[in-house]
Amino acid sequence: MPQTILYARVSTTDQTLAHQKTQAEKAGFKLDEVVADHGVSGVSTVLRERPEGKRLFDKLRKGDVLVVRWVDRLGRNYQDVTDTIREFMRRGVVIRTVINNMTFNGATTDPMQEAVRDALIAFMAATAQAQAEATKEAQKAGIEAAKGITGKYRGKKPSYDRDTLSQVQTMAAQGAGTTTIAKATGLSRQTVLRIKDDPVAAEAALERWGA
Known part of the structure; x- marks a missing residue:
């Protein structure tokens, strides 16, 4: 069956x-x-x-x-x-x-x-590989940014985890709209927009909180 x-x-x-x-x-x-x-x-x-x-x-x-x-x-x-x-x-x-x-x-x-x-x-396969390469670069930049603020104010804790960040980036790469992504992930439209506008900063925020 x-x-x-x-x-x-x-x-x-x-x-x-x-x-x-x-x-x-x-x-x-x-x-x-x-x-x-x-x-x-x-x-x-x-x-x-x-x-x-x-x-x-x-x-x-x-x-x-x-x-x-x-x-x-x-x-x-x-x-x-x-x-x-x-x-x-x-x-x-x-x-x-x-x-x-x-x-x-x-x-x-x-x-x-x-x-x-x-x-x-x-x-779709090419998009998946391109997204992975872009994320890797964002992670590198995020780690470097995090190193520069060790022991200092970390800012507000992100409302997303790595899974959710990955989902936002994947859906954005597929052309999904901000509202659609927000509904799928449970994030606010403002948070989705921030991630889309500056994925490096989004990655850096997770690094600062050790996420």
């Missing part, structure tokens, strides 16, 4: 996986199982080499639905993400995203539809 499986991933030990499951359920997905990797980088570790990622490849069968919050949960390496999605589609697996409720499968045989689908997958 086909199953609906959520794959969740967080890259650092201070992040949590629970919200990805909650988001999927709120979006209407009836999950049979959750497969999750905790503290695993989507940049340096391809899906097949992650402890639970390996199990995902073993589990998925024709007719199954693979749910991910967004393609960046599969990985942030362009080649890995595109190869993974295409392999799953060849197996007859349907891939669905929680954000924007997108669906990818190998059912279509129309060349034009295939071209549009593949171009969209490529764009």
